[in-house]
Amino acid sequence: MYLSAGLFGVVRWWPHLNRLGRGVMIGIAGVIFLGVYFTLTRSVWLGAGLGLLLIIWQAIPKSWRVPMVVAMVLAGVPVLAMKWNKLNSFKRDANVSQHDMEQSVKNAANPGHGCLEDLSGLSALRLWIRSIQGS
Numbered sequence: 001m002y003l004s005a006g007l008f009g010v011v012r013w014w015p016h017l018n019r020l021g022r023g024v025m026i027g028i029a030g031v032i033f034l035g036v037y038f039t040l041t042r043s044v045w046l047g048a049g050l051g052l053l054l055i056i057w058q059a060i061p062k063s064w065r066v067p068m069v070v071a072m073v074l075a076g077v078p079v080l081a082m083k084w085n086k087l088n089s090f091k092r093d094a095n096v097s098q099h100d101m102e103q104s105v106k107n108a109a110n111p112g113h114g115c116l117e118d119l120s121g122l123s124a125l126r127l128w129i130r131s132i133q134g135s
Contacts, residue, residue, distance in 0.1 A: 003039070004048045007032040011055055042087070 010029050017025055036048045053072075060068060080087075 003032055003035050003044065004051050007036065007048060008051050008055060011052065015059075 007029060010025055010032065013025060014022065033048075036044055039045075056068075057065065
């Protein structure tokens with residue numbers, strides 16, 4: 001979420017920047033795009049893509065909006081149809097063994113091990129507090 005918010009904040013400055021500023025902005029946006037890509041999370045990709053489309057929607061003239069949507073749908077539907085199986089079977093943890101996954105779940109369920117990376121912030125905080133109280 002923070003990556004997308006940062007990306008949108010940077011991109012919204014485009015109309016207000018000179019040539020040098022736009023070059024710097026492209027570099028910053030590129031780094032953020034790499035961060036979005038390397039999350040290897042479809043929901044992050046989808047959120048960033050939809051947010052950028054919304055920014056583009058606001059920036060283009062009203063007379064271009066309908067033709068732009070039609071062109072995007074005509075281009076997007078065949079691509080989505082061709083890539084559907086690959087998108088649906090995408091595995092972020094392709095190089096992780098079954099044993100490693102089981103260990104991660106076991107460690108996350110046991111707050112004494114200090115492995116809280118797979119839990120939400122609130123759950124992690126609660127488990128951390130319980131582990132301190134139990135010590």
